[in-house]
Amino acid sequence: MSADEPDWRQSIVNRLRERSRNESRGKEIILQNNRLIDQASQLTEDNLKLHVENEKLRTALSTGGGKDATGAQLAIAALEKKLLAQQEELTELHKRKGENSQMIVDLSLIVEQQKKLIAEKDKIIAEQKTANISLRAEVDMLKSSLEQLKKLNATLLDEHTALKLSFSSLEEKLRGVQDENRCLLDRFMRYKSKDADKLNEENENFLRKRLPSIFRKRSDKLKRDLEDAVREPNSTTHRNSGSPSQFGDEGDTASLTSAGAGACNNGAVGGSPDYFQSLEEMLTPLPLPNFNPCIVSSSIPTNIFMKFEAHDNETHAVKWSPVERLVATGGGDRKVKLWDVGKGALEPRAVLGGSSAGINSVDFDSTGSYILGTSNDYGARVWTVSDNRLRHTLTGHSGKVMAAKYLQEPIKVVTGSHDRTLKVWDLRSIACIETKFAGSSCNDLVTTDSLGSTIISGHYDKKLRFWDIRTEKQADDILMPAKITSIDMTKDGYYLICSIRDDTIKLIDLRKNQIISSFSHENFKLSCDWARASFNTCGSKLACGSADGLVYIWSILGDLEATLKGHNSAVNAVSWCPNSNALATVGKGKRCIIYTES
Structure with missing residues (x-):
């Protein structure tokens, strides 16, 4: 600020000098005017004197004659000239006096204007x-505050260093405790294994001594099952490898496993060890699911059954009702619409309002009575399908809600949001009863069963997270x-x-x-960060939309079975x-297309 002081001082000096020059110029004009007035007065007096002399000469001319008269006439002519x-x-001089007077008036006005400007x-x-003084005071105050902050920062740095040292020591202690815990856990597992082996041996001896017939029957049944499995390894009618019904009910499976384990441990029951190795392989889940051909249809929906404009702008979500041919769609026009596909109508059966921003996902409960929608207005809503009324509004997230699913229908709902949390809601009290901090934005989620015991969520940080409620x-x-x-799960809960x-x-x-x-194609590109893929009912096929306007359908075995056309975007x-x-x-492109079998 001190560097600016010579500028305004020099400006004031220059303006004062200019005013002085203007005033001195006015004084010269006034002095010149006064001199002209004096000259005019002097000339007036001379004029009067000449008039007097002229009168005298005329008088003398009228009374006298001769040479004197001629001289007088010449004198009079000279005087008149x-x-x-x-x-x-x-x-x-009068003209110049008027000009000078006007100039004086103009200069006086200029002087007055300059005086006002100077004021x-x-x-x-x-x-x-005044502002400079206040700013200087503020600068002084900020300097003192800066000094205090520097001292405080130095203190905090010292505390941070001390805390780092303390943290390092505690981390070393924790590592030591973890190592000790791991060793104790290994010892405990070894002891438990020895106890289990001993218990199996005692049970085997008891069965051999007390119940020889039952043991023999189990051994014969085990042999028959193993021989059947060896004879028909590629049967197309067997059930999913993860299902207990593959080997009978749960009790039979447990007894079979126990008998096989006991026989393997003791080398008895008259069977070869290769049989038990095959049994372990059979009990291991297969890498890909197998399906009952009576349930899974081999045909692909390639025929366009309906095509209609679902929303006023981009459509984000679609879901079928589990009990009737009813489709729910959600879009950027803040509405959820229900379409009765069975009647082939191009007008929506109902328009569900209440959201103040675009809809991101829709989902039905297992009975098709309620529909759950999430929105960009940081909330989720529940409507009843029968009367199209808004029943619940769930607000509490601080970011847009991307997905929601029912837990323990119709009591609880779980929602995932861009605020990096998952919230569990009780619909009876319409309150959030639990918040799970994921640490990353949630794009989609599923629940593993009707009780919702496990929640699986997919996130922006590339992680699938599993939550046991x-x-x-x-x-x-x-x-x-x-x-x-997006994520989707088969009905049996085995595959996701x-x-x-990365377009896979x-x-x-x-x-x-x-x-x-992994499923991919050279032309397959996901359209956005919330693009949804889906299993079919049996889990034998999966479908997903692409940025090129096509819908790609893969077999669960990895083959691309079809690409469906119809969308322009x-x-x-x-x-x-x-x-x-x-x-x-x-x-x-705002369009909804229903594909059916040709």
Whole structure:
């Protein structure tokens, strides 16, 4: 600020000098005017004198004659000529006097204006001086505050260093405790294994001594099962490998496993060890699911059954009702619409309002009585299908809600949001009863069974997270190659598909928590960060929309079976009909297309 002081001082000096020059110029004009007035007065007096002399000469001329008269006439002529010159000079002086007077008036006005301007400048200078003083005081105060903050920062740095040292020591202690705990756990597991082996041996001896007939029957049954399995390894009518019904009911499976384990441990029961190795292989889940051909249809929905404009702008979500041929769609126009596909009507059966932003996902409960929708206005809503009324509004997230599913129908709902949390809601009290902090934005979620004991969520940080609501603990995560856009699960809860932003779809065996297959195509590109893929009812096929406007359908075995045309822009979401082999698709072009079997 001190560098600016010479500028305004020099400006004031220059303006004062200018005013001085203007005033001195006015003084010269006034002095010149005064001199002209004096000259005019002097000429007036001379003129009077000449008039007097002229009268005298005329008198003398009228009374006298001769030479004197001629001389007088010449003198009179000279005086008249001189008088005329004096009059002309007097006229010129009066003219100059008027001009000087006008100039004086103009200069006086300019002087007044300059005085006003100087007064305004003086006022501004005074204000600037006052502001300068206050700013200097503020600078001094900020300097003192800065010094205090520097001292506080130094103190905090010292505390941080001390805390780091303390943390390092505690971390070393924790590592030591963890190692000790691991050793104790290993010892405990060895002891438990020895106890189990000993108990199996005692049970085997008891069965051999007390119940020889039962033991023999079990051994014979085990042999027959193993021989049947060896004879028909590729049977197409066997059930899913993870189902207990593959080996009978649960009790038979448990007894079979126990008998096989006891026989293997003791080397008895008259069987070869290779048989028991085959049994272990049979009990291990297969890498890909097998399906009953009576349930799974081999045909693909390639025929366009209906095509209609679902919303006023981009459509984000679609879902079939589980009990009737009813399709729900949600879009950027803040509405959820219900379409009665069975009647082939192009007008919506109902329009569900209440949202103040675009709809991100829709879902029915298992009875088809309630529909659940999430929105960009940080909330989720529940409507009843029968009367199309808004029943519940769930607000509490601080980011847009991307997905919601029912838990313990119709009591609880779980929602996933971009605020990096999952919330569990009790619909009876319409309150959030639990918040799970995921640490990353949630794009989609599913529940593993009707009781919702486990929640699986897909996140922006490439992780699948597993949440057990019974123990309130989080299981191990599964890291994907890219951020997750959607997840879907088969009805039996054994397999999960996960669409990710590297334009692939991963198949995961939930019993092993391992990726067992990947689906992709050179032209397949996911359209957005919330693009939805879906299993069909039997879990034998999966479908997903692409940015090129096509819908890709893969067999669960990995083959691309079909690409469906009809959309003119990117496809955002697909949904398989639970009661038939129909497929509903929506996309950015506002269009909803229903595909059925040809």
